[in-house]
Amino acid sequence: MSKFSVAVLFVLALTLAATAAAADRKIVVGFSQIGAESAWRTAETNSIKSEAEKQGVELVFSDAQQKQENQIKAVRNFITMGVDVIGLAPVVESGWEPVLREAKEAGIPVILVDRKVDADESLYDSYLGPNVIEEGRNAARWLAKKMHGKATIVELQGTVGAAPTIERKKGFAEILANYPDMKIIKSQSGDFTRAKGNEVMEQWVKAGDFANVNALYAHNDDMALGAIQALEASGFKPGKDIVIVSIDGVRDAFVAMVEGKLNCTVECNPLLGPQFFKLAKMAAAGETIPRWEESHEDVYDETTAKEVLPTRLY
Ligand code: AHR
Numbered sequence: 001m002s003k004f005s006v007a008v009l010f011v012l013a014l015t016l017a018a019t020a021a022a023a024d025r026k027i028v029v030g031f032s033q034i035g036a037e038s039a040w041r042t043a044e045t046n047s048i049k050s051e052a053e054k055q056g057v058e059l060v061f062s063d064a065q066q067k068q069e070n071q072i073k074a075v076r077n078f079i080t081m082g083v084d085v086i087g088l089a090p091v092v093e094s095g096w097e098p099v100l101r102e103a104k105e106a107g108i109p110v111i112l113v114d115r116k117v118d119a120d121e122s123l124y125d126s127y128l129g130p131n132v133i134e135e136g137r138n139a140a141r142w143l144a145k146k147m148h149g150k151a152t153i154v155e156l157q158g159t160v161g162a163a164p165t166i167e168r169k170k171g172f173a174e175i176l177a178n179y180p181d182m183k184i185i186k187s188q189s190g191d192f193t194r195a196k197g198n199e200v201m202e203q204w205v206k207a208g209d210f211a212n213v214n215a216l217y218a219h220n221d222d223m224a225l226g227a228i229q230a231l232e233a234s235g236f237k238p239g240k241d242i243v244i245v246s247i248d249g250v251r252d253a254f255v256a257m258v259e260g261k262l263n264c265t266v267e268c269n270p271l272l273g274p275q276f277f278k279l280a281k282m283a284a285a286g287e288t289i290p291r292w293e294e295s296h297e298d299v300y301d302e303t304t305a306k307e308v309l310p311t312r313l314y
Contacts, residue, residue, distance in 0.1 A: 027284045028058045029277070030078030031087040031113075035066040037159075037192045038222040039250040043314035044089070044114065044270035051273025057280070066159075068092055072099045079106045084284040086110045087276060092161035093118040100124055109283035113272060115163040121291070125283055128275055128293040130268055132164050136171025138266045138299050139217055139245045146243055146263065149179045151215040154204060155187040156197050156227060158219040164268075165189070168219045168247060185213065190223040197223030201230035218246040221253035221265055228261050239263055239302070249300060251312045257305035264301040270314055 029052065036042050045061075052059035060083060064070035068091050078086050079102055086108055090096060093116065100123035103110050114129040143151060155172075158165035169187075176182050186204055190197040197218060204210060216238075218224035224246035228238040238244055239261040246253065249267035256262035272295060279289045300308055 026056055026058045027084045027281060028060065028081070029085045029087060029280050030060045030062070030074070030081065030083040032062050032064060032071045032074040032078075032089065034064055034071070034089050034091045036063065037066060038220055038248070039252060039314070040220060040222070040248045040268065040270045043250070044272060047271045047273035048087070048276060051277050055277045057277055064091065066091060068095060075099045075103060079103055079108060083108060085280040087113050087280065089113045090115050090117050090163070091159065093163045093166065094161065097123065111276065111279055111283065111289075113276060114270070117163070126279055126289045126291055126293060128272055128279060128295070130295045130297050132167035133171035135247050135266050135268055135297070136168035137175050139168070139247060139264070140172040140175035142264045142266070142299060142301065143215060143217065143243065143245050144175065144179050144182060147182065147215060150181040151243070152212045153182065153184045153215040153217055154213050155184050156190040156200060156216065156218040156223040157187060158189065158192040160189050165219055172217060184217070190218070190226065192220050192222060194222040194226035197226030198230045201227035202233070205230060205234045205236070214242060216242050216244045218244065221246045221248040221250045224262060225252055225256060228256060249312070250314060251309070254300070254305050254309040254312055257300070257302045258309060260302065264299065266299050267297040269295045269297055
């Protein structure tokens, strides 16, 4: 064998070894989670963590405890570490451009999970999540049907400045515009938490101008469940005196529907782990990923809650 052939074989062997090592290498994914404000969020966290384990991905998970500044720090840390892909569930919509630009400059793909950002679209690779405006529309459509187009509504909004707060409000208002006898008379943030939903509802009831209210729209189930407790404590019959529609589809919402205290929940699917890591692996391999990977969702109400409850996974 000539010296040249030996050299060619040597280079080939090295290339094959390097390719095999790259294929064997675990991809590293940094995930910046908002916190644990709701049962829904906890279900999403569990889905991400368990799927990482199942798929043999090295996950660097960071809980921001509801603070954007913590999320920005986490993303910067992922960039310094040189992770392969970054997953970001952004607490609020605005203020992300600088850090997303840093990720872009470092060549690290970013996948937004369950919430969108208000930033140049070229700064992230994909949004994995639902059509949130449609969730708001579906809540309003259901309520309009139930109330025969006539309702005095109070609205518990999610976290101020968060994409689902803005979009769920927008979608609901869009449909309400077709029903002149359906009006929102009070609207306040309950920060997507049970405790805040309870507190705000208690204040409203105590303020004494609640006599005409006959419907509640809550941007998530946890706030609705907190509000239900406050209504009961004040002698109201939630689900009867006040018709309640909320969003998420967590198990406790189904339990409340079976008990007749909640009337409808519009599903928002948190079990995004499998779709997220499918996208992450594609992005890490340099493949183009869809700009929007939409998650599938349904609407459930009191009429089917009992039958559906045993099948709920979160
Ligand atoms: O972004 C999704 C929303 O965030 C869920 O509806 C809510 O429960 C969560 O906290």
